[in-house]
Amino acid sequence: DAGITQSPRYKITETGRQVTLMCHQTWSHSYMFWYRQDLGHGLRLIYYSAAADITDKGEVPDGYVVSRSKTENFPLTLESATRSQTSVYFCASSESSGGNQPQHFGDGTRLSIL
Amino acid sequence: GDSVTQMEGPVTLSEEAFLTINCTYTATGYPSLFWYVQYPGEGLQLLLKATKADDKGSNKGFEATYRKETTSFHLEKGSVQVSDSAVYFCALKVYAGGTSYGKLTFGQGTILTVHP
Numbered sequence: 001d002a003g004i005t006q007s008p009r010y011k012i013t014e015t016g017r018q019v020t021l022m023c024h025q026t027w028s029h030s031y032m033f034w035y036r037q038d039l040g041h042g043l044r045l046i047y048y049s050a051a052a053d054i055t056d057k058g059e060v061p062d063g064y065v066v067s068r069s070k071t072e073n074f075p076l077t078l079e080s081a082t083r084s085q086t087s088v089y090f091c092a093s094s095e096s097s098g099g100n101q102p103q104h105f106g107d108g109t110r111l112s113i114l
Numbered sequence: 115g116d117s118v119t120q121m122e123g124p125v126t127l128s129e130e131a132f133l134t135i136n137c138t139y140t141a142t143g144y145p146s147l148f149w150y151v152q153y154p155g156e157g158l159q160l161l162l163k164a165t166k167a168d169d170k171g172s173n174k175g176f177e178a179t180y181r182k183e184t185t186s187f188h189l190e191k192g193s194v195q196v197s198d199s200a201v202y203f204c205a206l207k208v209y210a211g212g213t214s215y216g217k218l219t220f221g222q223g224t225i226l227t228v229h230p
Contacts, residue, residue, distance in 0.1 A: 006157075031216065033218075042203075042220050042221065042222045042223055043158075043203070043220045045217070045218075090157055090158065092158075094216060096216070097209060097216030098209055098216065100146050100163070100165040101207075101216065102148055102160045102163055102207075103218050104160070105150075105157035105158040105159070106157050107155075107156050107157045108156070108157050
């Protein structure tokens with residue numbers, strides 16, 4: 001089915017471990033985004049990508065790394081997980097940066113770091 | 115900078131009641147406005163949008179009108195159902211041209227619970 005898929009849906013890991021969250025979209029959208037959602041903070045942008053091999057920081061990029069070798073994939077890596085990174089992570093995509101273009105969201109990954 | 119302010123929740127209503135969730139914004143450019151809905155355990159889904167002043171977005175019985183003079187985009191529904199229980203996010207997007215990536219700025223979200 002067309003759409004945006006995140007995996008895994010749930011993940012538990014330990015502090016100091018590396019963990020990668022996957023995001024795949026089938027629309028060939030140019031723009032992709034990673035957000036984290038925390039109580040009291042709403043959604044905050046971690047990183048975004050305007051095209052393959054073009055990425056840039058959002059509001060809260062520290063401790064995260066992204067890559068985009070193919071248009072359809074945008075993985076997010078926590079190189080050394082910390083408890084403060086326990087959150088729900090959402091990936092989104094958008095056809096363009098145009099004002100009338102909405103972002104389309106995946107179902108999220110709930111990440112717990114012990 | 116850009117910002118979105120939503121009415122604080124949670125909002126609790128009985129089925130068939132009238133719903134209003136207030137949303138006001140400040141924007142540095144020419145914003146498009148969106149309402150997203152998040153059902154439990156799911157991602158955000160686009161509910162409706164409006165891209166210029168006086169536009170009315172509508173979907174699934176929900177409506178919102180882009181009011182430039184009051185910088186508002188209030189969400190309304192005439193008769194809510196239990197299935198409308200969710201978190202609602204107001205958001206804006208300013209396209210500044212050039213290298214703009216079309217940042218989406220969200221409000222904090224409003225939790226709506228509808229009882230039978």
